[in-house]
């Protein structure tokens with residue numbers, strides 16, 4: 001008995017989810033030295049404020065990562 005594969009060609013579309021019910025874009029900052037992270041917020045200014053607080057408590061921590069979570073959606077055309 002020969003196994004057979006059913007191959008279906010569909011055209012996928014992928015884009016950032018901007019629908020009204022999409023999850024919000026969120027931002028966080030993470031210290032590149034100790035990996036401590038700010039709270040995750042929908043306003044990018046708050047994590048940036050956390051960097052200044054973290055830096056004042058840890059004067060030798062000078063590198064950070066911005067972590068942006070953006071919802072995407074993918075679908076195929078019938």
Ligand SMILES: [Zn+2]
Pocket residue numbers: 031032033034035036054058061
């Ligand atoms: Zn740190």
